[in-house]
Amino acid sequence: MTERSAPDGTGAPDLGWTHIALAVRDVDASAAFYAQYAGLRLVHRRDEPDGDPVVWLSDLTRPFVLVLLEAPVTHVLGGWAHLGVAVESRAEVDRRVADARAAGVVVDGPHDSGPPVGYWAILADPDGHHLEVAFGQEVAATVAAATRTATPDGRAAGGDAPPGTLPPR
Template sequence: MAASTEFYAEYASMEVVHQRGEPGERVAWISDRTRPFVVVLLERSVDHRLGGWSHLGVGLGSRAEVDDTLQRARAAGHEVLGAFDAGPPVGYWGIIADPDGHNLEVAFGQEVGFTVEAADRGSGPTVTQAPG
């Protein structure tokens, strides 16, 4: 659990806002504290990780922040994919594997607000192909 909470603090600016449980059964809620939203981490033994493009995504303030975050993750020995510039609405992004092998996307320039507004007007959603 500690490796996961430290990972998300370092690369997603999320901190533990609640935790409970005994070793092997711990639960941690992590949040970036920008809205009433948490990601719940459960300490469980599993035989697989999320596959394909399943991921948690966080927005950063600039392309330079994306590059810096990916570089720090590489230097720390994490598996990293990117950076890629996919244009609107996806923006500039990369993927970092967390300690359990799940994907964290760090991105700049994603037009999430515009995409949600378009869906609300009935003109979305859109499907975008991943690179490669």
Template sequence: MRDIGLTHIALPVADIHRSIEFYATYAQMQVVHKRLDGASGIPVVWLSDGIRPFVIVLIQKEVVQPVLTPLAHLGVGCPSREALDRLCDQAKQQGILLDGPQDSGYPVGYWAFLRDPDGHTLELSYGQEVGLTVEQAIQQD
């Protein structure tokens, strides 16, 4: 994997461990790097799903203003509608389901919005065909 193109997004978080647990549960991401920033001593963690060279960088801060709120969001594709429904049921029980699940048809697909521990929005989806769309567009060039 090469570091070319979009490689990461950085999010401020109030409790890095709580955010790691959220993204492990709802985005199937795991810690691939962690450190204390040398200059500030602030905890920094990189999370990845291991599928592509892209990470979410979590940076612990005392005060967090959520920057990814509907309609701004991170999007994660789920392997099936049933998997998305299971995660939404869990999110609803935890009081973090914001919207959905709902089917908006092609190309949006079946989706839901969840609120992460700091108020950022995570979209779960099935059937958006982002990978297929990108592949087809590259083949046409």
């Protein structure tokens, strides 16, 4: 493997965001939650040397995974800290919220916050980590606009901050 090739020899290394990892008490219960409410699928499973299972879940649309590690849960994504998933319609948000309400896992919503936030609801996974299910968020358009107007040194339009830092407010 060269420095600029992938471990599988394809020459396409993973660059940028690749994963977020959460400690969970039961990977199977959590994987089922994220399959039902976030549409994620199991793409990898293994046991750590200590025997604790680890799973990788993906929506198969990009090279990014949610890693669930069976371990003591000492910190929970709660309050405004959350994972977010976009769905194809308001009706799909409502359908998932109805299922979540029947399961007793709705935390908040649904709400319509207008652009760029859209129509959203917050659900709690089996460990209390929050998942936002949303329609109409303008993430792709916002990133595309920033990319189109970025300067050669990687600064976003109107931003004086160097890459890796936040512009002043």
